[in-house]
Amino acid sequence: MKDFLRVLRRFVPPYKKYLVWNVICNILSAILNLLSFALIIPILNILFRIDETQYTYTDFHFQFFNFETWRGMPEAVKNNFFWFVQDMIETKGGSFALIILGIFLVVATFLKVFTMYMAFFTMIPIRTGVVRDIRNQINKKITELPLGFFSKERKGDIIARVSGDVNEIETSIMSSLDMLFKNPILIIIYLIGMIAISWRLTVFVFILLPVAGYIMGQVGKKLKRKSFEGQQQWGYLMSQIEETLGGLRIIKAFNAEDKIQQRFEKSNNDFRRLTNRVYRRQQMAHPMSEFLGTATIAIVLWYGGSLILSNNSTIDASTFIYYLVIFYSIINPAKDLSKSAYAIQKGLASMDRVDKILQAESNIHDPKDPQPIALHDHIQYNNVWFKYQNDWVLKGINLHIPKGKTVALVGQSGSGKSTLVDLLPRFYDVTDGAITIDDTDIRTATLRDLRELMGNVNQEAILFNDTFFNNIAFGVANATLDEVKAAARIANAHEFIMATPDGYDTNIGDRGGKLSGGQRQRISIARAILKNPAILILDEATSALDTESERLVQEALENLMRNRTTIVIAHRLSTIRNADEICVMHEGEIVERGRHDDLIALNGYYKRLCDMQSF
Numbered sequence: 001m002k003d004f005l006r007v008l009r010r011f012v013p014p015y016k017k018y019l020v021w022n023v024i025c026n027i028l029s030a031i032l033n034l035l036s037f038a039l040i041i042p043i044l045n046i047l048f049r050i051d052e053t054q055y056t057y058t059d060f061h062f063q064f065f066n067f068e069t070w071r072g073m074p075e076a077v078k079n080n081f082f083w084f085v086q087d088m089i090e091t092k093g094g095s096f097a098l099i100i101l102g103i104f105l106v107v108a109t110f111l112k113v114f115t116m117y118m119a120f121f122t123m124i125p126i127r128t129g130v131v132r133d134i135r136n137q138i139n140k141k142i143t144e145l146p147l148g149f150f151s152k153e154r155k156g157d158i159i160a161r162v163s164g165d166v167n168e169i170e171t172s173i174m175s176s177l178d179m180l181f182k183n184p185i186l187i188i189i190y191l192i193g194m195i196a197i198s199w200r201l202t203v204f205v206f207i208l209l210p211v212a213g214y215i216m217g218q219v220g221k222k223l224k225r226k227s228f229e230g231q232q233q234w235g236y237l238m239s240q241i242e243e244t245l246g247g248l249r250i251i252k253a254f255n256a257e258d259k260i261q262q263r264f265e266k267s268n269n270d271f272r273r274l275t276n277r278v279y280r281r282q283q284m285a286h287p288m289s290e291f292l293g294t295a296t297i298a299i300v301l302w303y304g305g306s307l308i309l310s311n312n313s314t315i316d317a318s319t320f321i322y323y324l325v326i327f328y329s330i331i332n333p334a335k336d337l338s339k340s341a342y343a344i345q346k347g348l349a350s351m352d353r354v355d356k357i358l359q360a361e362s363n364i365h366d367p368k369d370p371q372p373i374a375l376h377d378h379i380q381y382n383n384v385w386f387k388y389q390n391d392w393v394l395k396g397i398n399l400h401i402p403k404g405k406t407v408a409l410v411g412q413s414g415s416g417k418s419t420l421v422d423l424l425p426r427f428y429d430v431t432d433g434a435i436t437i438d439d440t441d442i443r444t445a446t447l448r449d450l451r452e453l454m455g456n457v458n459q460e461a462i463l464f465n466d467t468f469f470n471n472i473a474f475g476v477a478n479a480t481l482d483e484v485k486a487a488a489r490i491a492n493a494h495e496f497i498m499a500t501p502d503g504y505d506t507n508i509g510d511r512g513g514k515l516s517g518g519q520r521q522r523i524s525i526a527r528a529i530l531k532n533p534a535i536l537i538l539d540e541a542t543s544a545l546d547t548e549s550e551r552l553v554q555e556a557l558e559n560l561m562r563n564r565t566t567i568v569i570a571h572r573l574s575t576i577r578n579a580d581e582i583c584v585m586h587e588g589e590i591v592e593r594g595r596h597d598d599l600i601a602l603n604g605y606y607k608r609l610c611d612m613q614s615f
Contacts, residue, residue: 004344007173007351011133015126019181022126025119026182029112030189033329036108039101040322056083119182127174134169134354138162141357146364147427148388160238161357165350172347176340183333183340190330197323201304232353233271240264300327364429366446373445375453375534375565377438378402379424384433386419393419395588397433406566408576410609411585417569420585421537424567425451455533457557459540461520463512468497469504471512472526479530491526491556493519518553525556536566573610582606 012019088097138161150158194202244251244260251260304320381399385392394416401407409417422428423435426447435442442450455475463471472487473479484504488494496519500506512520528536538557570576577596584592584599584606592604599606 004173004348007348011130012126014133015129018122018125022119022122022178022181023185025115025122026185027189029115029119029182030186032108032112032115033186034189034193034326036105036112037322037325037329039105039108040318040325058083120178123178123181127170127177131166131170131174134166134358135162138166138354138357141360145357145360145362147422149360149362151388154239157239158357161353164238165353168350169347169354172343173351174347176343176347179336179340180344183337186333187330187337190326190333193326194323197319197326198304201300201323233267233274237264237267237271240267297324297328297331300324364426364447367444370446370449371440371444373437373440373442373449373453375403375437379535379565380436380439381420382434382436384420384423384430384435386423386428386431388428393588394423397588397590399583399590401565401567402580403565404563405580406561406568406576406578408568408570408579408582409585410570410573410576410582410606412609415585416588417585418539421539421567421569424535424537425454425456453534454537455528455531455535456537456539457521457524457528457560461512461517461524463508463515463520463523465507465510467502467505467507468500468523471508471523472504472530474527475531483530484526487526487530488523490529490559491522492552493522493526493556496522521553522556525553525560529560534565536561536564538566538568538570540569540571584609 085097085101088100142158142162191202240260240263244264251257301324304323379399379401381397384394384397386394397420399407399420409420411417419428423430424442426442429443437450437453464474468488469481469484472484476483481504485494488497488504497504497506508514508523512523515523538561568576568579576582579596581593582596582599583590584604586605592599592602592606594602600610
C-alpha cells in the first residue's frame, strides 16, 4: 500500500479538486444507500406485523456544538420516523403507507445512483490525466537523458515500457482508483451503521476482516513479483521484434528465418508461462473473497440468530434482517477492494519498470550560473581524457581548431574519432581535461546555448516520418517556405523535391524510406544549412553513397562548409584533401597531424591508410 500511496502522491495532486468531489459523491452515495436500506424495517413491520411498539412524536432540538444532541439524534430520528409510519398506517391504511415508503425508496435510490454516477464522472479526468502525464514525463525524460543511458538499454525494452507498461498502469492502477476511493468509504459507513445497530455482531466483522486481509496481502505480494518478471520478459520480446524489423535484410540474406523464429517462440512461451501464473493468482481474488465473505455471513447469521432466539437481543428480527442486508452489502465492496489490491500489485510492477526511466539520473547537467558562449576565435581540446567504463577511449587529446577552418579526423574504426566529436556538443562529458570555445569551458554554458552553435550531418541521415518542409525546418522555429527552398537549393535537393507529387508537403516515409541514400543525405544537409550553425560536424557524411550521389552530396557539403568552422570524420580520404588540418587517430591518440601533402611525405599512418584505399 505504501508503494501505491507513493504513486498517488506523485501523480494525483494536479487533479485534487476532482478527487475531493469524488470522495464527497461517494460519501453521499453510501449514506443514501444506507438510508434506502433502512426502509426495509418499516416495510417488514407493516407486512408481517412484527413491531407492536406504540411510538410518540419527540420534539428534538438539535444543537451543533452540543455532543449530547449528536448522540441522541439517531434515536430521535428513528423514533419520529417510526411514529410517522405508524400514524400513516392508522390514518391512511397499510397499503397507502407501503406506496409512500416505495416512493421514498425510489427517490433515495435515484439520488444514490446519481451521486454514484457523479463519483465515476469525477474520476475519469484523474484516470486519463495521470496516464497522459506519465507518458509526457517518460517522453521528456527520454529526450533529456544522455546517450550513455540508451547504450546500456535495449531499445525494444524502452518501447515496451512506454507502451505496455504504461497501458498496464492505466489498466491496473488507474482503473482501480475509483474502487479504491469508493469501497473504503462504503465499508466504513456501512460498519458505522452496523455498530449503531449492534456492536456485538460487528465485533465478529472486525475479527474476521483482518484475517481475510492478511491472506489477500500474502497472495498479492507474490503477484507483484511475478508481474514484474512478466513485464521484463515482455520488454525482451519487444526488443527481439525491434531487432528483427531492423535486421530483416541480413536475416533473409543468411537464411536465418528459422533461427529467429525459434528464438522468438522460446521467449514467447516463457512470457506465456509467466502470464499464466499472474492471471491465475489474479483470478484467485474473486473466489477467495466470495468464500471468506460467505463464511463471515454464516457466522454472523448464527450469532445474531442465537441472540434473537435467546430473547436477550437488543435488536428485533426486522432490524436484524436490515443488519444482514447492510453486512451483505459490504461483501461486494470488499471483493472489489481485494480485486483492486491484486490489480494494483500487477500495476506497481509496471510502475517499477517505468521508474527505471523516470528516476534515471543524468550525469550531464546545466550549470547553476551559466555563462554565455559564442565562437569568435577558436575551439580548444585541452588534455582531454575520456572513458565509457573502464578502458580509456581518448588519451590526452590536445587540438586547436581556429574559427572558419576545416579539421578532419581519420583513423581506423575504434580509434576514437566519433567519441572526440561527441564530446563537443556534450553528448558525453570529458572524464579529465576540458574543451573550450573562446576560452569558455563548454560545461559552464547551458546545453541549449552550446548546441545552438552546432549543426550535424551524420553518416546515416536521421529523418522523420514527416514532410520535406518539416524535416528541413526541424531545428529552426518559424522557418518560412522561401527559407527552406533556399536551403534545399544550396543542398542540391530542390529539384527532386519539386518532382514529387506534393513538393515540399510530400511525406518522405519512415526514416525517409521513400528516398534514396543520396536524397536523404541532401535533405540532412539542407537542414544544417537552414540552421546556419557556427560549427559544423560531418560524421562520414558520404561514406555510404554511390559515385553520382557522392558528387552531388560533396558539392552540397562544400556549399555548407564554406567559411564555416568544420570538423569532419572521414573514411574516404579523397573527400578531405583540402582540409586545413588532418588529424590521424590511433587507439585514442592523435599520432599525426598536418595537411594532406605533408602527411603523405611523413610516410606514416596516414600514408598507409591512403595506400590501402588506393589498393
